[in-house]
Amino acid sequence: MENLYPPENYNATEVIHMKNYFDKFMKNCYIPKSEKTHTLDEVQTVLKEDFGLALSSEELKNLEELCTTDKLKLPEENPELPLKHVPKSHVIPHVHPLIPEARSFQTVKCKEEFNHLAKELLYELKIRRVEFDPKVEDSGLVKDLQVSSTFINTINIFTPFSSCSSTENRVTSDDLKIQYVIEVLGTNTLLDLANAIQCPSDNFIIKEIETTTLDFTEHLNAKEKYPSRCFFIENVFYNDMKHPKAIDYSEVVRKWAKENNIGEFKTDSMENVTFDKLKTRLGYGYVYIHQGNCEHIVMFADSRILQKNDCLVQKRYPRLTSMKRTHGRHCFICTHDQAFWWVCDSDRLPVRKTFLCTKCLQSYHYVDGQKVGNFKLYPFHNEMISLGSAENEEEDAEILCGV
Secondary structure, three states, X not given: OOOOOOHHHXXXXXXXXXXXXXXXXXXXXXXXXXXXXXXXXXXXXXXHHHHOOOOOHHHHHHHHHHHOHHHHOOOOOOOOOOOOOOOOOOOOOOOOOOOHHHHHOHHHHHHHHHHHOHHHHHHHHHOOEEEOOHHHHOOOOOOOOOOOOOEEEEEEEEOOOOHHHOHHHOOOOOOOOEEEEEEEEOOOEHHHHHHHOOOHHHOEOOOOEOOOOOOHHXXXXXXXXXXXXXXXXXXXXXXXXXXXXXXXXXXXXXHHHHHOOOOOOEEEEHHHOEHHHOEEOEOOEEEEEEOOOEEEEEEEEEEEEOOOOOOOOHHHOOEEEEEEOOOOXXXXXXXXXXXXXXXXXXXXXXXXXXXXXXXXXXXXXXXXXXXXXXXXXXXXXXXXXXXXXXXXXXXXXXXXXXX
C-alpha cells in the first residue's frame, strides 16, 4: 500500500505500536495515577530524581506560587475565553478591551471585519460539525477508568466517495469530508469501532425499482442482510466473520494481489484485535469496507494518555465526539419538500442525477401508475433518517412511500 500511497506525501508518521510507545513514555515521565493531591515530600522526590533539582520546602512553595497558571491571566480578561465551542452569540468576544492604539494592528482589523460578518460566518461554522461534551454525557455514571491507565486513539471516519467521479479522476478536498470523529480505548477491539460507525448504507438497500408503491420494509436494515465488512490496516485485512452470512471481502483482493506480484496480504479477525496490539501511522489513510462497495477512509488522527478531563466511563467507548451535520435534500422540481427518490438518466430532466419528492415524481414521471419516458428510479434513504432508523423501520418505510 505504501508503494501506491507513500506516507511522506501525507505527512504521516512512521509505523507506531501505541502500547509499546506509551509504556516506554510512562516509564520515563512522572504521570499521576489518580487525581489525589501529592504530598510535598513526593513532589520533592520526583523533582530530585527526574530533574536533578534539590529544592527545599520553602523554595518549592515559592516555585509553586511563581508557576501557577493564575499568573498567566489578567483581571480584565474575558472569562469565556479560550473558546472551546462556537459561541451562540453573533460575535466572538475580544480577549481584552480594545484601546485606540490597538486598532492599527492588522490582526485587530481582521478580527473586527470578521465580527461584522459573524452572523453569516458562524452559521456556516455551526452546520459543519456537532460536538459532544463528555461532562454532560457522563453525568450520573460510574467512572471506572483510572487516569493514565490506558491510551485513547482519536479516529476520523470519512464519508464514502468514488474517486472515479472526481475531477480528472483525482480525489479533491471536496471529496474528503469527515463524517465522524470517534475515540477508542487501547482495550477496544476493531469490532467495537466497526459497530460504532453508523453509515446510512447499513440501514437501507439501494436497488433500482419500477414504481413508488412497493413495500419498502424489505429494503430496510441492510446490515442484517449483508453483514460482511473489513478493515485494511498496514497490509492486513481484519474481517468480521461472526455472522453466518458473512463472506471474506479480502479474498478476491488477496488473490488479485498475488497474481499480479503485488504481495501477499495477511488476514485476521476484528474481534480478536485490540488497538493496543495494532501498529499504525498517524495521519495515514486506511480503509473500512462494508455493503459490498461502500468504502470509508479511516485515519488515526491522534493518540494520547487517558487524562482526567477525558470520559472516564469505559462503556462509553468507542465514543462519538463529533459528527458532520446532516441536512435533508430538497426536491429538484418544487425545491420545497424533502426528496425521497433518486432519478438517474431521465430523458425529461436537464441533469443526469436528481432528487425528487414523491409528489413531483408521481406527477412528472408517471401517468396512471405507468412510467413516462426513460429513467432509472432508486429510493433515496435520507441520512437524517438513517441516524435513527434502526428503531423505526416501519416509519421509514411510510416516509419513503410518501405516507
